[in-house]
Amino acid sequence: MPSPGDSGAREQWPLWEVFVRSSRGLSHVHAGSLHAPDETMAVRNARDLYTRRNEGVSVWVVRASDITASDPDAKGAFFESPQGKDFRHAIYYTKSEGVAHL
Amino acid sequence: MSVKQRQAPTGIMTPELIETEIKGGLAATDSVGQYALGLGDDALVLAQRLGEWIANGPELEEDIALGNIGLDILGHARSFLTYAGSAWGKTEDDLAYFRSEPEFRCRQLFEQPIGDFAQTIARQLIASVYFDSLYRALMHSADPTLAAIAAKATKEVDYHLDHSTQWLLRLGLGTDESALRMQRGLDAMWPFVAELYSAEPVVESAAASVASVASAASAASVAEDDRGSLEGxxxxxxxxxxxxDAVVPLLIEQAGLVVPKTGSVRGGGRLGIHSEAFGPMLAEMQVLARQHPGASW
Structure with a gap:
């Protein structure tokens, strides 16, 4: 399966995926991608592109080719199997009689 | 002055804030205005040069990085020029757009053409090292406005210095071609280093005028001279x-390059003497404001 950024002959710098944490206690969230010659410059480019308006306190970059992703064509088998399995949600269950503090 | 000392800025200084203070009565003396004008012109002209990279960068990301650095520096220019203008009732735009070439006070390093990417990095490295030590020292200025502008600028320059250093190392240690170009860039910019670190003429003349007032017989009766000393x-x-000298040659060697041994230009940017490339740059910077005065969008 091709990774994002692998295609295109004119592309010279590798593609990096950028994750930004907006404040302490939250997790890093995917913000977008960019090109950079190496990881050090990728962090700097990410700072320029994705934290211009005080968006972040921390930045992660991952080489796009190092990400293994699910197959977008295998949607059915991958993501539709939970359908009809309502018992996986807490809301499926009714409160039993005589149980206190629920 | 060279101590690596940082003090937390008390407030973020912006050109708009300075403008408000000017409306409230803040005014620089003539000599402080002249001094701020020189610093403002250095920043303005360098920002204009960096702007030439927009849409011309080697990669989109680098285009944005150089544009970002240029805009930071334009911010410093706006603050310095707004403050300088308060000495003569002029706005930052009056000073940027309606002065002619000999009235500009920038040191000649900043007006040099951008050259190739390596030459731009060479200039930016020299400029960032200079701004870094200048603004860290200026944070302790007895003039609170200058100190506040410097306190804001110093954080930004920190990043500019890092950006140039990273690229110096990558180009120097990259391919034969990139090392050759980085070396040529350094060789082209080196002759302007001596002027960059030469005395401020306005400081010298202010000191001389204070001394002559003091030595005059009527010294006691002279009210506080507007052209006061810039001491402190x-x-x-x-x-x-x-x-x-402690930082740059070491970086150049780390990048596998040779510290240039070129001579120095005559200089004189602070006195209004500029190199050939400055005129066309200025024309491009000023044409819109001069053809359509007061234009806004």
């Missing part, structure tokens, strides 16, 4: 040279 207010660039 301005930074003497000559005192910052040691820091440049």
């Amino acid at each position: 207010i301005a930074v003497d660039p000559r005192a910052l040279r040691a820091e440049f």
Whole structure:
């Protein structure tokens, strides 16, 4: 399966995926991608592109080719199997009689 | 002055804030205005040069990085020029768009053409090392406005210095071609280093005028002279040279390159003497404001 950024002959710098944490206690969230010659410059480019308006306190970059992703064509088998399995949600269950503090 | 000392800025200084203070009565003396004008012109002209990379960068990301650095520096220029203008009732736009070439006070390093990417990085490295030590020293200026502008600028320059250093190392240690170009860039910019670290003429002349007033028989009756001494207010660039010599040659060697041994240009940017490339740059910068005065969008 091709990774994002692998295609295109004119592309010279590798593609990096950028994750930004907006404040302490939250997790890093995917913000977008960019090109950079190496990881050090990728962090700097990410700072320029994705934290211009005080968006972040921390930045992660991952080489796009190092990400293994699910197959977008295998949607059915991958993501539709939970359908009809309502018992996986807490809301499926009714409160039993005589149980206190629920 | 060369001590690596940082003090937390008390407030973020912006050109708009300075403008408000000017409306409230803040005004620079003539000599402080002249000093701020020189610093403002350095920043304005460098920002204009960096702007030439927009849509011309080697990669989109680098285009944005150089544009970002240019805009930071334009912010410094706006603050310095707004403050300088308060000495003569002029706005930042009056000073940027309606002065002619000999009225500009920038040191000649900043007006040099951008050259290739390596030459731009060479200039930016030299400029960032200079700004870094200059603004760290200026943070302790007796003039609170200059100190506040410097306190804001110093954080930004920190990043500019890092950006140039990273690229110096990558180009120097990259391919034969990139090393050759980086070396050529350094060789082209080196002749302007001596002027960058030469004395501030306005500081010298202010000191001389204070001395002559003091030695005059009527000294006691002279009210506080408007062209007062800049002692404690301005930074003497000559005192910052040691820091440049301690940092830059080492970086160049780390990048596998040779410290240039070129001579120095005659200089004189602070006196309004400029190199050939400055006129066309200025024309491009000013044409819109001059053809359509007061234009806004």
